[in-house]
Amino acid sequence: MDASVIVFYVVSVLLVLTSLMVVFMRNVVHCALALVAALFLIAVLFLTLNAPMVGILQVLVYAGAIMVLFLFVIMFLNPTALEPRHRLWWGLGSLAALILAGGLAALMSNGESLADPVAANEAFGSPEMLAKSLFTDFVLPFEIASVLLLVAIVGAVVLAKREP
């Protein structure tokens, strides 16, 4: 067994476990902490896939900014009442999720698996290459994303503002 295979299996088992904890924990704060762990594990997978820049941004933006926002809202609203368990919904939801997972996995493992073409290229996934692609081919989407973030900021302030 290769070291990368062991890393992949350990990380993916932990990732599935933490994702299940996000869905099955009853306390919202526990869900949020499990989601932080899952995001960190996905960042580790990004690092193993030659995407160090995206992995760092995943930790900074997701585990840093977005999850702090979630925890802040949980603290702000302080939802003390535990949600009721609906057996029917959980059964139907689990059935749908199982069918979806089975179908997607069958579809995705259907084709020929690609070999490893970029093992020799050291620069792949470096910030330089990412920036070159981002600021040449994807300039317009980049600008649109900045406008979208501005709209999101203004919208959040307007929505969450206390009415006089």
Add this chain to the structure above:
Amino acid sequence: MVTLNHYLVLSAVIFAIGVLGVLARRNLIVVLMSIELMLNAVNLTFIAFSRFLASMQGQVIVLFVMAVAAAEAVIGLAIIISVFRHRRSLDPQDMQLLKW
């Protein structure tokens, strides 16, 4: 040897877990978190394809997905705060004013 299919199957499983959270949970904050989980599963497929097809475009798309996810989380949480202020509840079953 970890192949592309390993990553694709893993992200399919994570996506299905996120779908389960959206379908079965009765708490708006956890529903939003499950959506984040689904977005991350899709990001994982993008990064895996980018690696195995040796193309940077997948990684750039993931950056855009992150920006949209941040905007979505901000707006979603603002709506949740605003709804909670009116209804004192986070249960999506209580929000059926438009349902007939």
